[in-house]
Amino acid sequence: MLMGMINQSLEKLWCSRAYLLCASAIAMRRTCWGLSPGPRKGVRDKWSRATTAKRKTEPPEDSQSPGGILESHDLPTYRHQLAPACAMASAEPLTALSRWYLYAIHGYFCEVMFTAAWEFVVNFNWKFPGVTSVWALFIYGTSILIVERMYLRLRGRCPLLVRCLIYTLWTYLWEFTTGFILRQFNACPWDYSQFDFDFMGLITLEYAVPWFCGSLIMEQFIIRNTLRLRFDKDAEPGLPGGPLALANGHVKTD
Numbered sequence: 001m002l003m004g005m006i007n008q009s010l011e012k013l014w015c016s017r018a019y020l021l022c023a024s025a026i027a028m029r030r031t032c033w034g035l036s037p038g039p040r041k042g043v044r045d046k047w048s049r050a051t052t053a054k055r056k057t058e059p060p061e062d063s064q065s066p067g068g069i070l071e072s073h074d075l076p077t078y079r080h081q082l083a084p085a086c087a088m089a090s091a092e093p094l095t096a097l098s099r100w101y102l103y104a105i106h107g108y109f110c111e112v113m114f115t116a117a118w119e120f121v122v123n124f125n126w127k128f129p130g131v132t133s134v135w136a137l138f139i140y141g142t143s144i145l146i147v148e149r150m151y152l153r154l155r156g157r158c159p160l161l162v163r164c165l166i167y168t169l170w171t172y173l174w175e176f177t178t179g180f181i182l183r184q185f186n187a188c189p190w191d192y193s194q195f196d197f198d199f200m201g202l203i204t205l206e207y208a209v210p211w212f213c214g215s216l217i218m219e220q221f222i223i224r225n226t227l228r229l230r231f232d233k234d235a236e237p238g239l240p241g242g243p244l245a246l247a248n249g250h251v252k253t254d
Contacts, residue, residue: 108136111136135189151219
C-alpha cells in the first residue's frame with residue numbers, strides 16, 4: 001500500500017517535471033523566433049479585439065509621413081484611399097471624339113466673341129454682332145485636337161513660350177490650308193485682303209499676337225483641363241456618384 005502511494009507520487013512528480021521541461025522548450029523556441037509567449041485566454045481575446053479595431057482605423061504605412069506619423073494634411077488623401085476601388089474603376093478619360101466636340105464648341109464660341117469685340121472696338125457697335133461659320137466647328141475642333149498631341153509630346157522638351165510659338169505657326173498653316181481648300185468651293189468664310197500684311201487674303205501677320213495669346217490660353221486652360229475630365233459610365237444621371245463623388249467630371253476632393 002505504501003509502495004503504491006510512493007509510486008503514484010513519483011509518477012505525478014515526473015509528469016509535472018516533463019510538463020515544465022516541454023513548456024520551457026516551447027518558450028525558448030518562441031523567443032528564438034522573436035515571438036512572445038502571449039497573454040492568458042481572457043486577456044488574449046480582449047487584445048485580439050482591440051488589435052482588430054485598431055487595424056480597421058489605422059492608415060496604411062505608405063500613407064504616413066516619413067516619420068511614421070499621419071499628418072493632418074494627409075487625412076483627405078487617406079479618406080479617399082478608403083473609398084472602394086470600384087468607384088474609380090468606371091471613371092475613364094474622355095474619348096478623342098468627346099474632346100474634339102469640346103474643342104470645337106470652344107473655338108466656335110471664341111470666334112463669335114472675338115468678332116463681336118472687334119466690331120465694338122472698330123465701329124463702336126453696342127449690338128456686339130458676333131459672326132462665324134459652321135465650318136469653324138470642324139476647323140477649331142481638329143486644330144486644337146492636333147495641338148493637344150503636340151502638347152503631350154513637347155511639354156517635357158520645350159519651354160512654354162517655345163510651345164506657344166510652335167502652336168502659332170501651326171495655326172497659320174492650318175488656317176491657310178483650310179481656307180485655300182474652302183475657297184475652291186467658294187466657301188471660305190474669312191478674307192484678310194483689307195489687311196496690310198495678308199497673304200492671298202487667307203492669313204495675315206496682324207493676327208500673330210492674338211494667335212500667340214490664344215495658344216497660351218488654349219494649352220494652359222482648355223487642353224490641360226479637358227485632359228483631366230473623366231466619364232463615369234456606371235453613374236446614373238442626376239444621382240450621386242457614390243463614396244467618391246465627381247464634380248463636373250473632375251474627381252471631387254475636399
